[in-house]
Amino acid sequence: MSHPFEDLPTTPTSEEILDKAFSRATRAGGAKDGVEAQQSMLMTASNIVSDNLENVAQSWPTIDDLNPFYVELADAIVSDAAESDEQRGIDELKQHLSRVSWAGRKATEIRQEYEGRLVRGDKDTARKLRKQAFARMADVVEQVADDLAAVSTARDALKVLPDIRPDEPTIVVAGYPNVGKSSFVNRVTRADNEIAAYPFTTTRIRVGHFEDGRIRYQLVDTPGLLDRPPEERNEIESQAVSALEHAADAVLVLLDPTGNCGYPLDQQLELRDAIAERFDVPVLTVANKSDLSTDVEADHYMSVTEGDNVEGVLDAAVEAVDYELELPFDEES
Known part of the structure; x- marks a missing residue:
């Protein structure tokens, strides 16, 4: 590998994550009936949202563990690529990644909160609760839309780093x-x-x-x-x-x-x-x-x-x- 940012995957947008989560949830629910269908939809959507968000955060190397050459250079490149002064620098990138990771965990917490309530109600109540859970998950993902965009911008800039290896003389x-x-x-x-x-x-x-x-x-x-x-x-x-x-x-x-x-x-x-x-x-x-x-x-x-x-x-x-x-x-x- 040439540099620690070379293999970073493409960062999905908030819209892409929600579209994928809810469309697959609809298909999962269509294969079942009643409360079980709502449970399946909740589980599918939550897993897709949390997995996609956590993957974004976890695919990045731990910045503080990198060679200072890469930290300084990444700081310069991310600052230059940022679309606003509020997004500049490697420290700001770390905050974006932290918020994305939080959103992934929050989606799991929402699922855990609602899955127990679903089984205690009838089909109509379960549908209402599932819709509430979806709305809350969508709100969480939309809260980190700007963070995902900033991470995507940084990723695109850092992937094209020249192959300078600070561990070689x-x-x-x-x-x-x-x-x-x-x-x-x-x-x-x-x-x-x-x-x-x-x-x-x-x-x-x-x-x-x-x-x-x-x-x-x-x-x-x-x-x-x-x-x-x-x-x-x-x-x-x-x-x-x-x-x-x-x-x-x-x-x-x-x-x-x-x-x-x-x-x-x-x-x-x-x-x-x-x-x-x-x-x-x-x-x-x-x-x-x-x-x-x-x-x-x-x-x-x-x-x-x-x-x-x-x-x-x-x-x-x-x-x-x-x-x-x-x-x-x-x-x-």
């Missing part, structure tokens, strides 16, 4: 546009790079993988996030950068000393300094296009187009990550 590639980030990622990683977009950006990120010493590393190129000064990011994008802080084990900041990328070198260095201040991991300055210019102080120089020292930069990134593979061992040996 991760190297984030940053720098202004056109400095060679995508070319570098494509050159040093496998051909099956994933190209995807965060829901709140119009640009597409690249996630590539390579192996070194039996360890799989992921390289993440983040256009739309770490390719411009912090003051130019909106609140949602800044929160996504916070999420990347939890995933990153090292950051490569690529520079173009020629300035042909369209951004002066001093601006590129200011972005590098802001990233180094933000991330509490090794941040390596890498001057690309070394075949054209090396007129900048950097930790490493390379030319992706010429293939010059590309592997050296990758080796330096691996060394900066300093990840050790955990191997099983026998304590007695």
Whole structure:
């Protein structure tokens, strides 16, 4: 599984739940007579309502148990996808799920309250009581209609998360546009790079993988996030950068000393300094296009187009990550 939100099922609307519950209840009641028919209808409708609502809540992972990367990123995405300021954020999503779960339990309580009363009356009384129970169940489901809609919106946004795995050693590639980030990622990683977009950006990120010493590393190129000064990011994008802080084990900041990328070198260095201040991991300055210019102080120089020292930069990134593979061992040996 790529991420904890990938397999979330479609969230039904309140109308869909009630239509399904009452139509099936009608069919169930039609197969029986008298009080027994009303009991069957009550049981069928209650089970469908409670099962559908509880399934919505229980299909979600426990947010507090997730890696902080996913919590921060989900918070940003849910905030961006919300249809109103009152629905924003992961804490609000947890409240929506809690209310949906409450409604599922309430439907069961209504059934339990009425099923004993049904058997004590005649057919007409049982029908009236069953109708009362249906009305109360419908009211409960309608109370969480907005909650179901908010959960559905969050689910649709989170299902398309890019495949970034915070438990794998991760190297984030940053720098202004056109400095060679995508070319570098494509050159040093496998051909099956994933190209995807965060829901709140119009640009597409690249996630590539390579192996070194039996360890799989992921390289993440983040256009739309770490390719411009912090003051130019909106609140949602800044929160996504916070999420990347939890995933990153090292950051490569690529520079173009020629300035042909369209951004002066001093601006590129200011972005590098802001990233180094933000991330509490090794941040390596890498001057690309070394075949054209090396007129900048950097930790490493390379030319992706010429293939010059590309592997050296990758080796330096691996060394900066300093990840050790955990191997099983026998304590007695």
